[in-house]
Structure formats: C-alpha cells, structure tokens
Amino acid sequence: MPTSWKTRMAVAAVAVGLAASAAPAGIAVSPLKQDVLVKPGAAATFHVTVANRTRGPDAKPCSAHLAVVDFQVTELGAVLLRPPATVKNSASQWITPTKATVTLKPDQAEKVAFTVKAPYAAVGEYYSAVLVTLDQKRTHGEVEVDYRIASGVFVTIPGRTFPKKAQVLRCELAWLRPADAPPTSPAPETPTIVAILKNTGQARFDASGHVRISNKEGRTVFKAPMTTRRACVLGGDTRQFECVLAKALPHGQYTMRVEFDYQSGWTKAQTRVPLTISADREALLAAAAAGTTAKAAGPAFEVAPKTLAAKVPAGAFRILKLAVKNTGNETLQCRASVADPTGSHNPASWFHLEADTFALPKARTKTLYLAVRVPAEAVGLHKTDLILEIGEHDAMPSRIEVPIALTVKGGTG
C-alpha cells in the first residue's frame, strides 16, 4: 500500500451522517385518500388537514409545503408522482390550493381547502395527489432524510355511466427469483402464476382474483388467491397479480384458469390456458413445494391485528382485542403474556389478560381480550409487547411479539 495512499486515507476518516436538523418536527396528514364528486362546469371544495405532531416543552413550530401533483401507477402497483398536468386523466390543472405553505405550532393542525373547478366537457374520472413535504433546515455535511406524505385525490365528474370493464391480458406459469433474494445468493426460482389484468374501461375498480388448476379429468388440483401490491386499477391501467404454485404436480397436461372480480356486478374477467408440466418441471415443482412445506413447518396460525394501538385518557379503562387463528391441522397450545419493560411507568402492570393459556383446535379462532387500566399520572406514549408462544403439543413453540402502543392523554375519559 503506497504511503501517500495511507496518509490520505488516515486523514480521510470520512465522517458521514444520516441526518437532518435536530429541530423537532413531525407531520401528519388526513385523509390519505379521498374521493371528490364535482358536477361538470361547477366547483367543489375538498380539504387536507396537516398537523404538527410534536408536543412538550422542547416542541417547535414546523412548516410544510403543499403541492398538487399527478401520479401514475405501474403494472406492479407502484405509484409514480409526476409534475402537474403531465399525465392523462390529471385533475391537477383544475385544482387550486388556498395556500401552498402551512406553519404550525406544536400540536396544531390546519385544514387547507382546495377548490376543484371542473370543465363542462370533462365527464369521467381524474386523479391527482396533494404532496405535503416537511420543510427542514438544511445542515451541510450530513445525509438528509426528507419526509413527504402524498394524499390521493380521486375526482369524479358525473354525467354518464362508465361501466367497469376488464380483461385478462396474460396468464402464465413463470419461474421467478424471490423479490427479496440478494442478487448474489443462489436462491431457487419459485414457480409463480402471473396474470396481467387490464382495466379496459374508464372507471377504476378494486380487483381480486384466484387461480384454479385442473387436471385432464377436470378435477381441481390447485386453487389459491392471486395477490397484488395495489388492488385499485385505474382506467386503462394494467396490474400484475401473482400466486406461488406451492404444490407438486405430476407431469402432464392441465388447464389453468384465473378469474377476477372487478366490481362489475355483471361478470368477471377470466381466462383459461393450457398448462404443460414436463418431467423436468415436475421435479422442480416438487422441490419448490417441499421447500414451501419446510418453510411452513411448525405451528400454522394467524394473528390480527399485527400491532395494538390505542389512545386512552389518563385514568381510563379500555379493552383491546387480538384474534389468533389456527390455520393448520393440529391443535395449538398457546400462552400469552405482556412484556415487562423497565422504566418509570411499567405498562405491563396495567394489563389484565382474560385468558393467558389456552388450546386452539384447528380452524378455530380465539379472541384475546386485554383489559388495560391506565394510571392517572401516566400521560405520554407507552410501549410494550404482547408475547404469544404458540406451538403444537410437545413441540418447541413459536414466539410472536405484538407491539402495543398506548397514547395516554391527560384527563379521565
């Protein structure tokens, strides 16, 4: 290693930061999405509320910038924000905000009005987003993270009925690498049924679908729901739906049928395609199915919701609910407890679990009731976890932690 290089690097000692200013600031926007109905040639008003979330003695005012922008949705369901009036079916050119910047004191919210003026000859659906960007004081020498919240605005100008129309453009069995697999890992390809649904009409819809594979005798050998990142498909858009084929199928000829409900009320979009499983593919399918089975080994259950959050006045009593569903074929033994963190306030002692140990037969759901009584002096945000230990008889249980967040406000309610 050359000396000059060493010196250079020793001096370098690169100081890089992931940073923004230390000034307290936090924004909230409401709603995240809204529909606006405005008659042709008329005007309508809608509102977006921006709030400064910070409180306490060190809380400072914050300001946020509001802008109306266009958006597009990709086939995979990602939203792309675009400059105003650049996208087909943009409503941005008709939307005027009453203000472009809000400055808010701590714990203050402001309802900003927007006016939509619809042209006479523009019957249909149009879209925009109100982009709220938290203004931050820039400090040099750091990596900065800016926060934005985009609130979707779906404008409908009525005048005639736009029927919901959809068509399945493509359906195939693809062998995909898992989306989260590192590029360098030898992750096996996953047999995935991929279908592309196109909204061939002008009205948006929420789509859901499933796939069914039947053998030569017409007997269904596989059936599963198709999933997508964004169920709402705008007029003219296409959306990709996927389903992992987690089943070993003997080689041979099959028929694959996908069917989508797109809120039409009259019909569904469907297609039927032949599916050939070769001997090679049979082995790959079997391996993939075995991998899936191995992954799924252990207790099969679902917990909802994934987090428990509540706003509770100080001194108040609340009941929180959590559902545990046995999705497997064995009876599960379950034990629930509340984590016992240290600190000046210990939220674990506020909880009472109606049943902390129980058996859950297959396909049954148990609702856990967590009674919480908050002390009068416990104003603030308190966090702990509900711990679930779930396992089959004599097997090592799986441990699930469900975060609990209690925002305790002053006063008894």
Place this chain on the structure above:
Amino acid sequence: MRLRALAVLGTAAFVTCITWDSAPAITGWAQPAYSATLSPNIAGVGQAGTDSKVLTLDHDGDSTIQASVTQAGDEVLTHQTTGDTLVTSYKLTGAALGASSDTDWVSSSDFIAPARSYSVGGVGPSEITFHVRGAAAPARASDAGTYTASIVLTVLW
C-alpha cells in the same frame, strides 16, 4: 313540474360539492427530524460505515412507503468538493413491512427505483428502521472529507 325542477336543482347543488373520505384518517411521521453518523469512520480501502434509525409511522390503515430523490444522484454519498462517491446502500426493515421488509442491503439505485415500494399494513404506530451504509471503493483511495446524500421517504395511500 315546479317541484320536479326544485328536486333537480337540489340534487345538482348536492352533487356539486360532495367529498368523502374513503381511507385511513391520519397518517404521519411521528418523530422529529434526526441526525446520526455512520460508524466507524471510513479510513481504508473497502471499509464501510453503517447507521440506522427507527422511524415511527402513525397510520390508521394500510399505506405504502417509497424512497426517492429530489435530484438525480442525491442517493449516493458524494464528496462535497471533489465529487468522489462511496458505494451507498440502504434498507428498510420492520415487522410492519411484512414481506416487503428488506432482508439485505439494497443498492442506492434500486432503493429509489419506482418499482420498489414498502407496504405498511394495519394500524400503527409502526416502527420502521431506516439503514444506510457507505463503503469506500474496493480498489482505490477515497478522497478525505465529508460525504453527503439525501433521501426522500414518501408515504402514500
């Protein structure tokens, strides 16, 4: 006839200005802006520094997070004066992200790619950890000094 006309006018007035909320009521970043430093400081070929911060997102329903930049290249840790760059990677993790949580470092270009988005399910507050990693070039000396980058995290419906 007059009643019918009034009814039509009434309907028209009603239709002119209907708005309604159809999605989560409140969504917001719950914490103030923050500052952190990659550690350790980079002092040799191929060395890397990392840092992470827990961000809390309040949400009353499903939402999506996407990363982007204001100007092209902002995502890469770049020397303030010489323009030298570090190999920059990011990831977002957290139980609330479900299957969309990153399991490995994501290159800065992939992190801000429009195709990448993170689904935040259910009701918050949700803790999401933002990670950043900067690494010196593997076969040459990086310039001494401060490197900066900038990322925009957007929450949307």
